[in-house]
Amino acid sequence: MGNELTVAVLGPGGVGGLLAALLSRAGHRVICLSGEETARVLRTDGLRIRSAHFGDFTTRVEADTHVREPVDACLVAVKHTSLDAALARVPAPALADGLLVPFLNGVEHPATLRARYRPDRVAPAVIRVESTRVAPGVIEHGSPFAEIDLTGTAVPRNRLDTLAEALTAAGPATRVQDDETAALWAKMSFLAPMALLTTRHGVPLGDVRTRHRDELIALVEETAAISRACGGPADPAQALDRYDAFPPSMKSSMQRDAEAGRPLERDAIGGALLRAAERHGIPAPVTARVVRELAAGPGAEASRRR
Ligand SMILES: NC(=O)c1ccc[n+]([C@@H]2O[C@H](COP(=O)([O-])OP(=O)(O)OC[C@H]3O[C@@H](n4cnc5c(N)ncnc54)[C@H](OP(=O)(O)O)[C@@H]3O)[C@@H](O)[C@H]2O)c1
Numbered sequence: 001m002g003n004e005l006t007v008a009v010l011g012p013g014g015v016g017g018l019l020a021a022l023l024s025r026a027g028h029r030v031i032c033l034s035g036e037e038t039a040r041v042l043r044t045d046g047l048r049i050r051s052a053h054f055g056d057f058t059t060r061v062e063a064d065t066h067v068r069e070p071v072d073a074c075l076v077a078v079k080h081t082s083l084d085a086a087l088a089r090v091p092a093p094a095l096a097d098g099l100l101v102p103f104l105n106g107v108e109h110p111a112t113l114r115a116r117y118r119p120d121r122v123a124p125a126v127i128r129v130e131s132t133r134v135a136p137g138v139i140e141h142g143s144p145f146a147e148i149d150l151t152g153t154a155v156p157r158n159r160l161d162t163l164a165e166a167l168t169a170a171g172p173a174t175r176v177q178d179d180e181t182a183a184l185w186a187k188m189s190f191l192a193p194m195a196l197l198t199t200r201h202g203v204p205l206g207d208v209r210t211r212h213r214d215e216l217i218a219l220v221e222e223t224a225a226i227s228r229a230c231g232g233p234a235d236p237a238q239a240l241d242r243y244d245a246f247p248p249s250m251k252s253s254m255q256r257d258a259e260a261g262r263p264l265e266r267d268a269i270g271g272a273l274l275r276a277a278e279r280h281g282i283p284a285p286v287t288a289r290v291v292r293e294l295a296a297g298p299g300a301e302a303s304r305r306r
Pocket of ligand 1: 011014033034035038077078079080082085089103104105127128132136137265
């Protein structure tokens with residue numbers, strides 16, 4: 001590529017802060033979009049990254065509360081629960097021809113974004129990473145990898161390729177994928193059973209796959225059937241093998257949000273699964289029960305036992 005991009009990052013948290021810092025370190029112009037308080041910290045202290053994989057470093061970024069000029073791309077990395085409020089910082093006319101690249105987990109947000117912005121500039125991405133905002137502007141990247149699938153059927157291919165090259169050169173290996181539905185559902189199928197069950201029971205993955213294995217199998221199978229009906233991949237045996245290979249102490253980010261009393265992306269994950277199941281007439285009784293129980297309070301059973 002060789003060209004410097006101008007990239008806005010809406011939500012400089014675990015995902016957004018890491019990507020903003022890596023792009024800035026690679027020489028791109030990065031404008032973080034956040035509330036005034038976080039913007040003030042970023043202007044003063046920059047973004048501070050702790051990462052065994054990418055190194056520990058501090059990098060300067062611009063910080064603002066709104067998009068005010070054309071950008072090549074605006075990466076969207078807020079949680080679902082704050083998406084609507086956060087998008088007010090990116091007025092469609094200001095974004096103009098810029099790509100809008102959401103990194104949110106879930107499958108419904110691309111349609112929301114395409115209703116508000118140029119549909120042929122919305123390029124959904126899936127990121128595999130474990131990265132946490134420990135304080136405003138301070139990001140801990142814990143996973144020994146960061147990988148991105150970038151999609152967007154209607155987006156001009158050269159625009160996707162340019163961004164993918166910039167991201168890959170900055171750190172996270174980024175592939176342009178032709179099948180947006182497959183990319184989003186592959187992540188959903190893997191994430192949903194683990195996120196819903198670790199949060200519902202308030203226990204790490206090791207306990208879910210031993211003490212709650214029947215429920216895990218049911219959720220994996222129901223999710224796979226829903227994914228298949230939506231045009232996504234479906235390989236329940238592979239999903240179970242992957243869960244079994246993880247360290248028993250592993251927690252999901254939904255579970256960490258529950259433990260910290262933060263809002264959960266329950267509707268974007270569990271709610272979206274059930275809406276897709278209903279649309280396609282796929283039975284999902286165990287998922288429905290777990291989502292219902294979660295709504296009554298995550299880890300409710302675990303806390304009752306204490
Ligand atoms: N973290 C991961 O490892 C990971 C991995 C894969 C996918 N994801 C997905 O990526 C998405 C983002 O997750 P995350 O963990 O990066 O979230 P996060 O660490 O909570 O970061 C969210 C950021 O959004 C900012 N924000 C909240 N409301 C805002 C608003 N109205 N305007 C502007 N900024 C606002 C927060 O600002 P403050 O800093 O001021 O609080 C924070 O910096 C989620 O959908 C998640 O499921 C996360």
